[in-house]
Amino acid sequence: MRITVAEHPCGRLSDAWRFAVGTGRFELALRRDYQDSLALIQREIGFRHIRGHGLFSDGVGVHRPYDYRGERHVRHAFTYLDQVVDAYLELGIRPFLELGFMPADLASGDQTVFWWRGNVTPPRSHTEWADLVRATVGHLVDRYGLAEVRGWPIEVWNEPDLTDFWQDADAGAYHRLYEVTAHAVKEVDAELQVGGPALSPGAGDDWLPRFAEFVTDRSVPVDFVSRHAYTSGPAQHVPFGVHQTLAPAARLLEQFASPRQQLAGTPLAELPVHVTEFNSSYRPDNPIHDTAFHAAYLAPVLAGGGDLVDSFAYWTFSDMFEEQGVPTTLFHGGFGLLTHRQIKKPTYHLYAFMSRLGDQVLARGADHLVTRDDSGRVTVLAWAPVDVTGRDPVDGHTVRLSLPVAPARTAFLLRSSVSEEAGNAWRAWCELGRPASPTAYQLDLLRTAAEPARRHASLPVVAGRVELDLHLTRHEVTLAEVTPVTDETPPWWDERRLFGREPS
Incomplete structure (x- = not known):
């Protein structure tokens, strides 16, 4: 829903x-x-x-x-x-x-x-x-x-x-x-x-x-x-x-x-x-x-x-x-x-x-919090449900939202996530064999593994809204930042010309 x-x-x-x-x-x-x-x-x-x-x-x-x-x-x-x-x-x-x-x-x-x-x-x-x-x-x-x-x-x-x-x-x-x-x-x-x-x-x-x-x-x-x-x-x-x-x-x-x-x-x-x-x-x-x-x-x-x-x-x-x-x-x-x-x-x-959340609360739920700041940026914190017994882990969870966005044709989505697979230095340390005193190289590996997974996309704005589906893996916590885009692309820009082709 x-x-x-x-x-x-x-x-x-x-x-x-x-x-x-x-x-x-x-x-x-x-x-x-x-x-x-x-x-x-x-x-x-x-x-x-x-x-x-x-x-x-x-x-x-x-x-x-x-x-x-x-x-x-x-x-x-x-x-x-x-x-x-x-x-x-x-x-x-x-x-x-x-x-x-x-x-x-x-x-x-x-x-x-x-x-x-x-x-x-x-x-x-x-x-x-x-x-x-x-x-x-x-x-x-x-x-x-x-x-x-x-x-x-x-x-x-x-x-x-x-x-x-x-x-x-x-x-x-x-x-x-x-x-x-x-x-x-x-x-x-x-x-x-x-x-x-x-x-x-x-x-x-x-x-x-x-x-x-x-x-x-x-x-x-x-x-x-x-x-x-x-x-x-x-x-x-x-x-x-x-x-x-x-x-x-x-x-x-x-x-x-x-x-x-x-x-x-x-x-x-x-x-x-x-x-x-x-x-x-x-x-x-x-x-x-x-x-x-x-x-x-x-x-x-x-x-x-x-x-x-x-x-x-x-x-x-x-x-x-x-x-x-x-x-x-x-x-x-x-x-x-x-x-x-x-x-x-x-x-x-x-x-x-x-x-990174805004101070205006737009919505709350058992698995999400939606905020906005004065710039119009809408932020969503969402998390997968957990089982404290470990017997029935939740392997997939989806949060589907329709977000209000300031007038624009598109919005920019930046999503950052930690989970069992991403932003999880402890898991990487286990995979390295649990070194008690990591070397400098291993410390660099762990710092890299500790960073959240990040992805971005352009989302259409239809009637002042963005439809956002957040698919969460096991134990995932994600931050989605949705910012209305002011398009400043010059009129002569043509993606095809990146490769030297003349416009048709």
């Missing part, structure tokens, strides 16, 4: 998908490969904020206690912090600050998480923690200006509902940390944005209402609420990786919607909602992240997520990420849109396609 797309917009496309993106721990941004990868991301996609763990962990070196004349003092050192933030701003992206984890010399215990040992215990001195927060935020304001830093959301901790990330998942202890932190931030400037509680997908339905009750009863500042969203089941471990079942992608959208549902009727009901992490699997070693399936799986989430939340940050932009240790192969199931050395994954192209 052909879908007739209306001429007039039915809404505007939210750009909540590009508000933020995730990253590995804070000090990884000092590395060349990291900055090269982020520069590529910013050129071709363009995120606004970046969020990761470990700002206060020892690898960044902000909290530096020392003894002098028998008394304890603390020096707050910003050497690495400044280099990272300077690099971010030079690349056109701003921090989404996550305040954590606990510096070892301030921690009340020795429980850590990840290969790089982020401490997840409360501070042994809330006064010293508040000093750390004030000093850090105050330094950022002094260095980058109040108007700039007011635009950086400041999130308190990460997934305190999980024992892995917060000792005993103690809600009372987190509320105390949040209260101290929020007041310390506001002491620097009342208009700085502070929020939380950055809950995991498995948080009980009572966590967010209890947080709302606490901050309301004690008049604690909160400017936004945050949570995370994932859809994978328990990890089935293999050496250097995992496999997991997946829920349908609609489950991500349900998780996006849950904060406003849980906060309905509370004073926090109208606050912005930021999903500060989302992906399919919560593991950085699940090969599903590298596949064409993954792009098709997430396409409806990117197309519709902005209707539910103010932002949803893909976790993460790069495979430079070491929570489970240093990766052992180029493709290893990392979270990233890019591998190390800037090999683009199919999901990278999904984001790049989103960046």
Whole structure:
């Protein structure tokens, strides 16, 4: 059945998908490969904020206690912090600050998480923690200006509902940390944005209402609420990786919607909602992240997520990420849109396609999104349905559209696609024998294989419309750009004369 797309917009496309993106721990941004990868991301996609763990962990070196004349003092050192933030701003992206984890010399215990040992215990001195927060935020304001830093959301901790990330998942202890932190931030400037509680997908339905009750009863500042969203089941471990079942992608959208549902009727009901992490699997070693399936799986989430939340940050932009240790192969199931050395994954192209859409929504469907920009260019993002069990793969799917086009005789179609066969560096890597450390030649091959398939055509415009049939192969995501043509061919042009023949 052909879908007739209306001429007039039915809404505007939210750009909540590009508000933020995730990253590995804070000090990884000092590395060349990291900055090269982020520069590529910013050129071709363009995120606004970046969020990761470990700002206060020892690898960044902000909290530096020392003894002098028998008394304890603390020096707050910003050497690495400044280099990272300077690099971010030079690349056109701003921090989404996550305040954590606990510096070892301030921690009340020795429980850590990840290969790089982020401490997840409360501070042994809330006064010293508040000093750390004030000093850090105050330094950022002094260095980058109040108007700039007011635009950086400041999130308190990460997934305190999980024992892995917060000792005993103690809600009372987190509320105390949040209260101290929020007041310390506001002491620097009342208009700085502070929020939380950055809950995991498995948080009980009572966590967010209890947080709302606490901050309301004690008049604690909160400017936004945050949570995370994932859809994978328990990890089935293999050496250097995992496999997991997946829920349908609609489950991500349900998780996006849950904060406003849980906060309905509370004073926090109208606050912005930021999903500060989302992906399919919560593991950085699940090969599903590298596949064409993954792009098709997430396409409806990117197309519709902005209707539910103010932002949803893909976790993460790069495979430079070491929570489970240093990766052992180029493709290893990392979270990233890019591998190390800037090999683009199919999901990278999904984001790049989103960046080329117009802001006027003409139509939405279960397998497509149609937009238009102010120049009259009509863009279609379409995706093949996926089967999360892998038992019944969809090998062919067609989206048939009748598109309204500005007055013209013809329109130019540019179509870009990723699928099992195209724009799929992971598949090419498998065919190369899965080299753990590809040679320079193999890296060039993979970069070539990673590019989408592109084709173009001239389409007739009849009665102000173009008929477009998009035949999609298995796990294909395609971007079709339809631009009305202004014909400037000179009257003397004759195709036959290319070969020197005289016109008849």
